[in-house]
Amino acid sequence: MAVKALKAYKFDAADTQDKFHGNQLLYVGWDKHLMFCAPFAFALPSTTRFGDLCDKILSKSFGYHPDWAKVDLAKAVWKKSGQPWQPDMNKTLAELGLKHKDALRFETPGLNGIQGSCS
Amino acid sequence: MDMQATKKKVGLKEKYAHMTRGLGWETTYQPMNKVFPYAEFEGIKIHDWDKWEDPFRLTMDAYWKYQAEKERKLYAVLDAFAQNNGHLGVTDARYINALKLFLTGISPLEYVAHRGFAAAGRNFPGVGPRVACLMQSLDEVRHAQTQIHALSNYNKHYNGFHDFKHMIERVWYLSVPKSFFDDAFSAGPFEWMIAIGFSFEYVLTNLLFVPFMSGAAYNGDMGTVTVGFSAQSDEARHMTLGLECIKFMLEQDPDNLPIVQKWIDKWAWRGTRVLTLVGMMMDYMLPKRVMSWKEAWEIYFEQNGGALFNDLARYGIKVPECLSQTAIDKEHISHQAWATFYQYGGASDFHTWMPTDEEMDWLSAKYPNTFDKYYRARFTHWRDEAEKGKRFYNGTLPMLCQVCQIPMLFTEPSDPTQICYRESEYQGEKYHTCSDGCKHIFDDEPEKYIQAWLPVHQIYQGNCFNEGVDPTAPGFDPLAEVLKWYHVEHGRDNLDFEGSEDQKNFAAWRGLATKNV
Numbered sequence: 001m002a003v004k005a006l007k008a009y010k011f012d013a014a015d016t017q018d019k020f021h022g023n024q025l026l027y028v029g030w031d032k033h034l035m036f037c038a039p040f041a042f043a044l045p046s047t048t049r050f051g052d053l054c055d056k057i058l059s060k061s062f063g064y065h066p067d068w069a070k071v072d073l074a075k076a077v078w079k080k081s082g083q084p085w086q087p088d089m090n091k092t093l094a095e096l097g098l099k100h101k102d103a104l105r106f107e108t109p110g111l112n113g114i115q116g117s118c119s
Numbered sequence: 120m121d122m123q124a125t126k127k128k129v130g131l132k133e134k135y136a137h138m139t140r141g142l143g144w145e146t147t148y149q150p151m152n153k154v155f156p157y158a159e160f161e162g163i164k165i166h167d168w169d170k171w172e173d174p175f176r177l178t179m180d181a182y183w184k185y186q187a188e189k190e191r192k193l194y195a196v197l198d199a200f201a202q203n204n205g206h207l208g209v210t211d212a213r214y215i216n217a218l219k220l221f222l223t224g225i226s227p228l229e230y231v232a233h234r235g236f237a238a239a240g241r242n243f244p245g246v247g248p249r250v251a252c253l254m255q256s257l258d259e260v261r262h263a264q265t266q267i268h269a270l271s272n273y274n275k276h277y278n279g280f281h282d283f284k285h286m287i288e289r290v291w292y293l294s295v296p297k298s299f300f301d302d303a304f305s306a307g308p309f310e311w312m313i314a315i316g317f318s319f320e321y322v323l324t325n326l327l328f329v330p331f332m333s334g335a336a337y338n339g340d341m342g343t344v345t346v347g348f349s350a351q352s353d354e355a356r357h358m359t360l361g362l363e364c365i366k367f368m369l370e371q372d373p374d375n376l377p378i379v380q381k382w383i384d385k386w387a388w389r390g391t392r393v394l395t396l397v398g399m400m401m402d403y404m405l406p407k408r409v410m411s412w413k414e415a416w417e418i419y420f421e422q423n424g425g426a427l428f429n430d431l432a433r434y435g436i437k438v439p440e441c442l443s444q445t446a447i448d449k450e451h452i453s454h455q456a457w458a459t460f461y462q463y464g465g466a467s468d469f470h471t472w473m474p475t476d477e478e479m480d481w482l483s484a485k486y487p488n489t490f491d492k493y494y495r496a497r498f499t500h501w502r503d504e505a506e507k508g509k510r511f512y513n514g515t516l517p518m519l520c521q522v523c524q525i526p527m528l529f530t531e532p533s534d535p536t537q538i539c540y541r542e543s544e545y546q547g548e549k550y551h552t553c554s555d556g557c558k559h560i561f562d563d564e565p566e567k568y569i570q571a572w573l574p575v576h577q578i579y580q581g582n583c584f585n586e587g588v589d590p591t592a593p594g595f596d597p598l599a600e601v602l603k604w605y606h607v608e609h610g611r612d613n614l615d616f617e618g619s620e621d622q623k624n625f626a627a628w629r630g631l632a633t634k635n636v
């Protein structure tokens with residue numbers, strides 16, 4: 001349904017990709033590890049290699065968790081928008097078809113957070 | 120010739136009629152619908168504004184007298200509080216952080232409420248609601264002022280109180296209450312009345328004021344308690360206005376029912392999400408607890424709200440559709456929110472901490488189904504790490520909900536170990552929401568919410584640094600620059616309570632006041 005208004009109601013979206021200085025937004029959450037209260041938001045060039053995202057960026061953001069040392073991201077189970085999704089560590093975000101504001105989440109089977117509490 | 124004044128004294132009822140309804144007139148230079156352009160576009164049909172029942176037979180002259188008397192009493196207490204160093208009488212300096220949350224997150228809303236009711240009063244063609252909205256508008260600006268004055272006593276001694284009006288426009292978590300009111304204010308006058316007058320002031324107000332004011336009383340803060348009492352008689356009037364307004368809309372035309380129901384559903388959910396902040400304050404920030412968030416929710420929302428909706432059932436109104444989700448959420452949201460503020464404690468203007476063992480036992484007793492199972496291990500781990508010098512500060516920005524603007528911290532209603540992700544697409548662009556409630560609101564008016572000023576995205580767009588700062592310079596530290604732009608002083612206003620200047624000062628001053636040194 002449309003907004004009811006006195007005049008034509010047309011405004012630009014605040015977060016289109018052109019406003020991010022050559023970057024695109026990508027969200028990444030680690031399932032069953034709620035010590036990180038919410039998925040992370042990253043602004044990255046579309047030329048970022050997925051392997052670099054994992055090794056350089058995610059490891060920094062998730063590294064505080066004691067489970068992180070046991071994570072093998074090659075074996076992680078990924079989802080995009082809730083649907084099964086397969087990354088390739090050697091491809092870039094663009095090559096993997098990742099678009100601005102896509103949401104990824106991954107599971108690390110066998111790892112269930114602090115004392116199995118999914119924290 | 121002198122005018123002949125009638126000697127006859129005007130009766131109360133007559134005086135009331137003159138001073139309210141008698142003040143209105145039908146315009147002649149311009150048609151009424153041009154003078155009141157906002158009265159119809161929302162689709163609410165009003166056939167007879169005179170059917171409006173004035174819930175409080177109050178006229179402006181009596182209003183000024185009442186309010187002036189209340190002000191005199193209030194300021195006498197506030198002065199005494201300041202002169203006697205009342206701030207040293209609070210249970211524990213951790214409590215003061217609840218006041219920072221109040222000043223930054225709530226007082227600015229009082230001010231927007233003032234503006235919003237002034238606008239509603241201007242936009243309604245009926246005289247009854249115009250006068251009632253005028254009074255509420257004045258009440259709200261008074262609430263903002265009295266709160267600011269009361270809390271300025273704390274600003275003299277503690278950090279984080281210094282720039283609330285700058286912060287409301289900028290700081291990440293304050294976009295939550297701010298966007299809530301902006302959403303209501305940018306709607307038409309009828310939706311405003313359902314959003315703020317009814318849902319907020321009637322259904323949810325007790326969940327806001329009782330916790331803060333009882334919290335103040337339990338924790339020895341008489342200044343803030345007095346501010347609460349001074350506002351209380353206004354609140355009774357506001358609640359009645361909200362209720363009268365909804366009944367009036369429903370009685371005027373049967374076509375109004377689905378519109379009103381939609382707004383109730385929307386604003387009950389929006390309000391519930393905002394109150395997450397209050398839940399966290401009750402369960403974690405009060406050294407002496409009043410009751411748990413869950414208990415407050417059950418009393419003030421489920422029981423009292425239930426009675427209200429029974430009463431409205433005769434108009435065809437149903438309980439807000441979010442009810443089944445809130446019954447699940449009440450056991451989780453305060454813990455989830457505190458975990459969020461704890462880890463992003465580097466980016467806020469108040470201090471955070473982990474609960475003591477004794478406090479965790481209280482939380483287990485109050486939340487037997489959830490605290491030990493889902494949260495205790497997390498909190499104990501963080502506390503142990505902090506003791507080892509590895510206090511957790513999350514340095515990566517979180518994903519936010521497009522509607523409520525809260526980080527996506529809420530879990531699936533069916534699984535408290537799984538973050539709830541919801542996604543919509545509009546004009547080729549993706550939008551993420553935290554819940555079915557927020558997704559539903561987005562999908563209903565996407566054109567409105569695509570404009571949201573989401574703090575995380577704004578930081579990535581480079582809009583949250585002071586002028587002249589170069590984000591491409593070597594060694595650029597984005598978090599430090601954002602804090603400067605927030606006017607949050609790193610190391611002073613933010614971080615853990617343990618080791619803070621507030622903690623040290625309070626201990627030293629209280630020592631001076633209570634011991635021989």
Ligand SMILES: [Fe+2]
Binds near residue numbers: 229232
């Ligand atoms: Fe108020």
Ligand SMILES: [Fe+2]
Binds near residue numbers: 522523524553
């Ligand atoms: Fe939301």
